[in-house]
Amino acid sequence: MTMPQRSHGLEPLRDTIARHGLDARKALGQHFLLDPGITARIAALAGDLAGQHVVEVGPGPGGLTRALLDTEAAGIIAVEVDPRAVAVITELAAHAPERLQIIEADAMRRDLATLCPAPRQIIANLPYNVGTPLLVGWLRQAHAWSRLTLMFQQEVAERICAAPGSDHYGRLGVLAQWTCRCGVMMHIPPGAFSPPPKVHSAVVGLVPHAEQPDPALFRAMEQVTAAAFGQRRKMLRGALKSIGGEALLAEAGIEGSRRAETLEIADFDRLARLHARRSAAVT
Structure with a gap:
């Protein structure tokens, strides 16, 4: 078995950044995380990485990348759009x-699941x-990730983690x-x-459910949630x-006078399945 390549012995990250003249750019949404204690904690939050292939998006100067190299991960693929950071990760x-492995690419335009075999994170x-x-x-391909x-x-x-009825509950939380x-x-x-950014940050862990929607059902859920939360003050x-209004709600057993933020994930699931079925019947 290949042993982890420890990052010990590398120059301090700040020195690497200075040597490459790698300033964080607002246009790229960059804020560099340099504290090795924090990056090690983030890597540990992913659980046991033995045998796992890891894709890291936006590694920047490589603080988290170094922490990932200190794990038992089978391999790490860093996807970076900034050529300056690519030079550092190379x-x-x-x-x-x-x-x-470093791949210079826009993660928005790449199917990351094709970059490495399963199991992958x-x-x-x-x-x-x-x-x-x-x-x-x-999330559209959550089945591809452990x-x-x-x-x-x-x-x-x-x-992402908001409960129904809370101020933060919305389309993103339902999909996630x-x-x-x-x-x-x-x-x-x-x-x-x-x-330092102007806001606090948080690490979210997402573990895909064993059963995942097919692409048609996921599209239906996107349409339902976009409509439901598009005008939050409106009754459903x-x-x-x-996309069906009263008839769709009646078939799902949901009162039309309710608002989107009061629905549970299971309610949205019923609406999405009904909407997908109706859409398939039309086509």
């Missing part, structure tokens, strides 16, 4: 050529400006909890980053008018 890959400190769309794309350990702005993390078991695992203050009979 240098790090020379330290562990059998376990670390995503572990990432996501760029703030694309974290939500990236997550929704991965686990996702992702850092977001704290507000986004709260939306419908496909995964979700939980906030760690809170990180702004001062842990360089430069009005909010869902474009």
